[in-house]
Amino acid sequence: xxxxxxxxxxxxxxxxxxxxxxxxxxxxxxxxxxxxxxxxxxxxxxxxxxxxxxxxxxxxxxxxxxxxxxxxxxxxxxxxxxxxxxxxxxxxxxxxxxxxxxxxxxxxxxxxxxxxxxxxxxxxxxxxxxxxxxxxxx
Amino acid sequence: xxxxxxxxxxxxxxxxxxxxxxxxxxxxxxxxxxxxxxxxxxxxxxxxxxxxxxxxxxxxxxxxxxxxxxxxxxxxxxxxxxxxxxxxxxxxxxxxxxxxxxxxxxxxxxxxxxxxxxxxxxxxxxxxxxxxxxxxxxxxxxxxxxxxxxxxxxxxxxxxxxxxxxxxxxxxxxxxxxxxxxxxxxxxxxxxxxxxxxxxxxxxxxxxxxxxxxxxxxxxxxxxxxxxxxxxxxxxxxxxxxxxxxxxxxxxxxxxxxxxxxxxxxxxxxxxxxxxxxxxxxxxxxxxxxxxxxxxxxxxxxxxxxxxxxxxxxxxxxxxxxxxxxxxxxxxxxxxxxxxxxxxxxxxxxxxxxxxxxxxx
Amino acid sequence: xxxxxxxxxxxxxxxxxxxxxxxxxxxxxxxxxxxxxxxxxxxxxxxxxxxxxxxxxxxxxxxxxxxxxxxxxxxxxxxxxxxxxxxxxxxxxxxxxxxxxxxxxxxxxxxxxxxxxxxxxxxxxxxxxxxxxxxxxxxxxx
Amino acid sequence: xxxxxxxxxxxxxxxxxxxxxxxxxxxxxxxxxxxxxxxxxxxxxxxxxxxxxxxxxxxxxxxxxxxxxxxxxxxxxxxxxxxxxxxxxxxxxxxxxxxxxxxxxxxxxxxxxxxxxxxxxxxxxxxxxxxxxxxxxxxxxxxxxxxxxxxxxxxxxxxxxxxxxxxxxxxxxxxxxxxxxxxxxxxxxxxxxxxxxxxxxxxxxxxxxxxxxxxxxxxxxxxxxxxxxxxxxxxxxxxxxxxxxxxxxxxxxxxxxxxxxxxxxxxxxxxxxxxxxxxxxxxxxxxxxxxxxxxxxxxxxxxxxxxxxxxxxx
Numbered sequence: 001x002x003x004x005x006x007x008x009x010x011x012x013x014x015x016x017x018x019x020x021x022x023x024x025x026x027x028x029x030x031x032x033x034x035x036x037x038x039x040x041x042x043x044x045x046x047x048x049x050x051x052x053x054x055x056x057x058x059x060x061x062x063x064x065x066x067x068x069x070x071x072x073x074x075x076x077x078x079x080x081x082x083x084x085x086x087x088x089x090x091x092x093x094x095x096x097x098x099x100x101x102x103x104x105x106x107x108x109x110x111x112x113x114x115x116x117x118x119x120x121x122x123x124x125x126x127x128x129x130x131x132x133x134x135x136x137x138x
Numbered sequence: 139x140x141x142x143x144x145x146x147x148x149x150x151x152x153x154x155x156x157x158x159x160x161x162x163x164x165x166x167x168x169x170x171x172x173x174x175x176x177x178x179x180x181x182x183x184x185x186x187x188x189x190x191x192x193x194x195x196x197x198x199x200x201x202x203x204x205x206x207x208x209x210x211x212x213x214x215x216x217x218x219x220x221x222x223x224x225x226x227x228x229x230x231x232x233x234x235x236x237x238x239x240x241x242x243x244x245x246x247x248x249x250x251x252x253x254x255x256x257x258x259x260x261x262x263x264x265x266x267x268x269x270x271x272x273x274x275x276x277x278x279x280x281x282x283x284x285x286x287x288x289x290x291x292x293x294x295x296x297x298x299x300x301x302x303x304x305x306x307x308x309x310x311x312x313x314x315x316x317x318x319x320x321x322x323x324x325x326x327x328x329x330x331x332x333x334x335x336x337x338x339x340x341x342x343x344x345x346x347x348x349x350x351x352x353x354x355x356x357x358x359x360x361x362x363x364x365x366x367x368x369x370x371x372x373x374x375x376x377x378x379x380x381x382x383x384x385x386x387x388x389x390x391x392x393x394x395x396x397x398x399x400x401x402x403x404x405x406x407x408x409x410x411x412x413x414x415x416x417x418x419x420x421x422x423x424x425x426x427x428x429x430x431x432x433x434x435x436x437x438x439x440x441x442x443x444x445x446x447x448x449x450x451x452x453x454x455x456x457x458x459x460x461x462x463x464x465x466x467x468x469x470x471x472x473x474x475x476x477x478x479x480x481x482x483x484x485x486x487x488x489x490x491x492x493x494x495x496x497x498x499x
Numbered sequence: 500x501x502x503x504x505x506x507x508x509x510x511x512x513x514x515x516x517x518x519x520x521x522x523x524x525x526x527x528x529x530x531x532x533x534x535x536x537x538x539x540x541x542x543x544x545x546x547x548x549x550x551x552x553x554x555x556x557x558x559x560x561x562x563x564x565x566x567x568x569x570x571x572x573x574x575x576x577x578x579x580x581x582x583x584x585x586x587x588x589x590x591x592x593x594x595x596x597x598x599x600x601x602x603x604x605x606x607x608x609x610x611x612x613x614x615x616x617x618x619x620x621x622x623x624x625x626x627x628x629x630x631x632x633x634x635x636x637x638x639x640x641x
Numbered sequence: 642x643x644x645x646x647x648x649x650x651x652x653x654x655x656x657x658x659x660x661x662x663x664x665x666x667x668x669x670x671x672x673x674x675x676x677x678x679x680x681x682x683x684x685x686x687x688x689x690x691x692x693x694x695x696x697x698x699x700x701x702x703x704x705x706x707x708x709x710x711x712x713x714x715x716x717x718x719x720x721x722x723x724x725x726x727x728x729x730x731x732x733x734x735x736x737x738x739x740x741x742x743x744x745x746x747x748x749x750x751x752x753x754x755x756x757x758x759x760x761x762x763x764x765x766x767x768x769x770x771x772x773x774x775x776x777x778x779x780x781x782x783x784x785x786x787x788x789x790x791x792x793x794x795x796x797x798x799x800x801x802x803x804x805x806x807x808x809x810x811x812x813x814x815x816x817x818x819x820x821x822x823x824x825x826x827x828x829x830x831x832x833x834x835x836x837x838x839x840x841x842x843x844x845x846x847x848x849x850x851x852x853x854x855x856x857x858x859x860x861x862x863x864x865x866x867x868x869x870x871x872x873x874x875x876x877x878x879x880x881x882x883x884x885x886x887x888x889x890x891x892x893x894x895x896x897x898x899x900x901x902x903x904x905x906x907x908x909x910x911x912x913x914x915x916x917x918x919x920x921x922x923x924x925x926x927x928x929x930x931x932x933x934x935x936x937x938x939x940x941x942x943x944x945x946x947x948x949x950x951x952x953x954x955x
Contacts, residue, residue: 025218026367028433051361052348053435053444056459067459069433069446073366076433078446099348099469110182125175125498126602127565134183134601143783147570149549153527154519155567165787165931176567177521180602187599199596202525202621246528256854256928262698265535283525283621328855328927480787481930495524508713511704539700541691544707552721552874555714579719579874 003029006075013044030067030078035090038068038081042093045070050077055103057111059137064088064113068100088113110135140168143480145487147176153250154494158471158487165479170472177498185458190216190290190427193455197445200460201496202283203246206232206239207438208445208460208496209288214369215434215447216290220427227415228292229371234408235279235287236370236436237401241312242271243439244394244401247491248319251391254484255332260322267315270308277301292421299417302409309402316398323391333388337474337486340385344470351441352393353467353490357385363437375407387482387489394439394491427453438463440491462496506639509555509581512544513635516554516578520571520610521603522561525621526588530558538624543632551577556631557584562594562603563610575611583614583638585631592616614638666753674748679887684708686893686916687886693920708886712879720875725781733776734873734880740768741887749823749898750905759817762895763807766850769888770796776881777869788868794931795856798938799849805946806839806846810899812953819898826902833900839949840900842942844915849934850892852885853919855926856934893919 003023010018010031017034024030033041053069065082083090092115094101104115105124112133115121123130140163147155155176161169181200185193197208210232217224245268252260272282278301279285287293323329339349344357354361360381364372377400382389431448441463450456467490474486519527533540534547548554551574563571575584586607589595594606607613615634619626672678687708695702722730743765747758770792777789810832811817814825826832833840849856873881890912897911929937 024430024432025221026369028218030431049345053442054446054459054461054465056446056457056461058448058457067446069444071366076367076435078431078433097348098346099466102465102469123175125178127175130565134180137186141783141787143787147567148516148518148574153517153531154522154524155570176564176570177519177561178564178566178602179521179562179597180600181597184597184600196596199523199525199620202523203528205523205525250531252927256857257924257926258694259698259924262536262700265532266537266699269532269535269537282529282623326925326927328929331929331933332927479930479932481928493524495522498521505713505717508710509717511710512707512714536698536700539695539702541695541703542701544703544710550871552872553870553878555718577721579721581718 001072001074003027003075006072006077007031010041013041026076027074028076028078030080032080032082035081035083038079039091039093039096041079042068042096045072045077045079046096048072052097052100055100055107057107057113057135059111059135061138064111066090066107066113068093083113089116090114091116092118094119109133112136143483145483149484154492156492156494158483160475160480160483162480165481167475167478167480167483170475170483172468172471174468174494175498177495179495179499181499182458182460186455189453190449190455193458194288194290195286197458197460198284198286200499201462201493203243204239204438204440204443204493204496205283206236206285206287207436207443210236210370211434211436211443211445212447212458213288213290213434214436215432215445216427216449217424218432218434219430219447219449220290220424222291222422222424224292224422225419226371227296227412227417228420230408230412230415231293231297231420232288233370233372233375234297234405234412235275235285237404237408238271238275240401240439241398242268242275243491244398245271245312245316247394247439247488248323248391251387251485251488252329254488255329257326257329260319263315264319267312270311274305274308277304289421290427291424294421296417296420297412299413302413306406306409309405313399313402316395316402320392320395323388323395330388332482332485333386333391335386335388336478336482337387337390337489338385339470339474341383343473344385347466347470347473349441349467349470351438351463351467351491352390352397353441353470355379355381356389356393358383361442363435363442367435369436371408371411372404374411375404377401377404387485390489390491427451440464440493440496441467443496460496460499462493462499464490464493464497468492468497510635510639513556513631514546514548514554515540515556515558515631516548516551516574517558517560518571518574520559520561520567520591520607521564522588522590526560526590529621529624529627530560530587533624533627535624538628540628540631543628543635545631551575552579554578555582556634557582557611558587558631559584559607559611559613560587560591562590562597562600563605563607565602565604568604568610571610581638583634584611585615585617585634586613587617587627587630588622589618589620592618595620668751673751674745676742679742679745679890680883682890683883683886684712686889689913689916690889690920693917694924697921697924712883715879715882716876718875720873720877722877723781723872726872727779727781729775729779730781730872731877733772733779734877734884737769737772737776738880738884738887740765740772741884741891744891744895747819748894749820749902750908754818754820757817758819759807759811759822762819763804766888766892767796767800769884770850773869773881776873777871780869780872782872784871785869788871791931792869795849795934798931798935799846799856799942802842802938802942802946803846803850805943805950806836806843807899809836809839809946809950809953812950823898823902827904831901831903836900836949836953838945838952842946842949843896843899845942846938847892847896847919848922849938851889851919854923855929857928889916 157173159171249264341358344359429451434445444461446459617630688705774789774792777785
């Protein structure tokens with residue numbers, strides 16, 4: 001499935017909520033989705049047996065962004081959602097992809113994103129009494 | 139008697155600190171709790187404070203025994219952002235060192251696995267033969283590990299004509315010895331008694347938990363970045379992707395040992411191809427890095443290394459996200475250990491070839 | 500005279516415990532390579548022991564990460580006297596390339612008293628052996 | 642060391658090596674097959690073990706006298722007694738050492754001997770194995786407890802074939818004393834070709850009894866950090882390791898006496914050769930699990946020993 005075809009499918013699925021997309025070299029695709037709609041995109045990926053590589057968290061200044069990296073055989077998709085720094089709530093996808101639980105725990109402790117109804121939101125890498133969020137830049 | 143046995147942060151079987159709380163009834167494992175974070179050095183924060191050039195050396199020190207995989211993934215991501223195509227010879231150079239590192243890393247794992255199930259002699263033999271590969275790496279790159287081989291836009295050093303003959307003789311020795319070790323692992327009755335049938339990871343779980351590398355390939359889930367997303371010069375050399383189905387410890391051992399033979403084949407083809415290319419043009423100067431983001435992927439000995447780099451136009455990266463193969467393989471450990479006895483726990487843990495310093499960054 | 504004999508025996512049979520506190524596992528693998536046939540540490544009587552009760556020399560690698568520091572302190576207290584600590588690799592000596600990280604309490608000597616430093620990233624197995632042997636001579640050589 | 646008033650009821654048997662008036666029991670207890678000779682042989686066996694193992698792994702390996710250095714060094718270290726551990730924590734190694742040192746006194750090379758000393762040997766060797774388990778349990782650490790329970794299960798595993806093969810030899814030599822068995826072999830030729838199955842059964846038990854691969858499950862260093870030895874340090878650990886090293890020598894020479902006896906100097910040589918064989922077996926085999934060792938001993942070795950016992954009785 002080529003990049004353009006993948007974007008068309010996403011447009012029908014999401015319509016206006018597909019904020020922006022960008023096709024890079026060596027079929028890397030980055031797609032920005034409004035917060036809350038990323039769960040149905042992820043369940044569509046799951047039907048296509050996509051491989052979840054990692055979830056990275058980025059600090060955009062006034063917003064905190066989560067990038068879900070999937071590998072759908074020829075494509076390397078980066079699904080992005082973001083939430084404001086004041087109320088950084090993003091839905092969990094660990095019920096669809098069990099291995100996402102750890103990546104979300106890391107995003108929570110490093111960037112301060114609150115993942116809603118996460119199975120066990122403890123610290124992963126940092127000791128439990130570590131309070132600030134080291135990866136925040138601004 | 140229900141007991142909690144803790145394979146603590148400091149354990150002979152684990153070269154690095156990681157804590158596994160194993161709940162057992164008698165000697166049968168009931169539940170496993172994994173605690174990571176003992177090796178967390180805050181590399182992602184450091185990466186944002188160093189320039190791209192310095193980051194290559196920092197990223198190389200995420201993991202000592204796969205110290206070629208992180209720089210390759212990182213530089214590929216940055217080269218994608220900068221829109222630079224590195225010269226043909228640089229691709230081959232990186233691939234030769236990468237495959238040499240895969241050989242010494244798989245040999246390292248085979249030795250430690252033999253040590254854990256009790257055969258110390260096999261550990262000594264394997265690590266003696268691993269020194270041949272390390273000598274070649276030292277002759278070519280100057281250091282046994284931490285080769286400082288990459289720069290953005292190509293390589294820093296070159297493999298000249300006089301490096302090739304000793305490299306090929308060393309490969310002969312390694313190939314002959316690996317066949318002997320494959321024979322030893324498959325035919326020795328006591329090794330079979332310990333490895334066959336323990337630590338089973340079914341294919342469905344391997345796919346659901348998104349495991350990578352030999353751990354996934356041994357369970358039948360064919361994931362190999364060299365084939366799926368060809369980088370470096372892997373599409374110009376032919377090699378077999380080894381996928382087995384049993385998913386137990388012996389299958390993982392077989393996958394790694396057979397991959398050594400594949401790597402030897404790859405290096406031979408690359409060494410032949412390098413003779414044709416002009417010596418010297420190994421790097422393309424990269425003036426500045428435009429704002430953008432990209433993903434660098436590379437098939438490390440343990441699995442897929444994943445680098446997500448985001449740049450903001452300056453000479454410092456905005457965000458560097460690193461995901462090491464053990465980060466996803468370690469989540470498959472509880473399903474592997476369920477039902478095994480306490481004696482199988484260390485060998486099953488070691489069978490995913492854990493590299494905790496990569497996991498914790 | 501008796502003291503000389505005991506010190507000689509201590510020098511001749513150093514039992515090692517390898518503690519990795521947040522290293523990039525290159526120094527750990529070089530410590531294991533020192534056991535391999537090419538740089539055999541058993542020539543000097545050295546054996547890698549599983550727990551602190553049986554050991555005399557603590558081989559420490561890595562920057563002291565947040566979680567691993569009190570583990571190292573406990574291991575140090577569990578080791579019976581007379582004992583020695585050898586810090587291996589530039590991470591254990593000066594935190595090396597991870598100097599400005601937030602996740603470390605400082606190099607090895609900020610946590611446990613260190614007797615010998617072996618610089619290098621990674622130090623070669625010969626350097627590790629040389630460091631351990633000189634530490635032995637300095638402590639119990641006489 | 643030994644109580645001066647040795648119990649008078651022991652019948653002093655005929656002396657093989659020269660007649661040494663009535664000081665002979667002290668010599669045989671303290672020097673010849675007794676304490677001094679055994680400890681020297683134990684250190685030699687252990688040193689040989691480490692040197693040959695290293696040589697087989699093409700390493701240089703430690704000097705021959707390395708176990709002596711380790712012993713003195715361990716004695717000089719301070720010994721930590723965990724507060725959770727019981728009183729037996731200190732006595733377990735001492736009893737283990739004492740029980741193992743009794744066996745060589747009964748050896749036919751000039752040692753004491755009385756009617757039923759084969760039974761004493763079986764009993765005493767078991768005491769030292771149980772003391773290892775007791776040491777593990779009393780150390781208060783979960784690894785020690787697991788090591789202790791493994792030691793006990795392994796004891797049950799290899800006890801059956803051991804007892805049967807010894808009884809087969811005793812019935813063949815029609816005497817329950819080591820001197821009697823040795824005498825029978827000197828007269829009628831070595832037992833190992835007359836009782837081949839019992840010999841195989843006995844030789845296969847030895848790695849389990851000593852704690853060598855493939856059956857050194859109790860002291861599995863990688864899995865349970867040294868099993869029963871996990872909390873021991875200082876002089877207590879020195880005594881325990883010395884007891885283990887003496888057990889190497891004792892069990893090997895017991896095998897030589899029961900099956901390969903001709904005369905006393907051949908006894909020493911065969912002991913070393915047999916020890917080389919076991920070091921080789923240790924080197925090429927991995928450590929099996931408890932249930933696998935149980936199956937191995939009860940099914941295969943038990944039946945072999947039984948076959949020979951039946952053959953001898955009929």
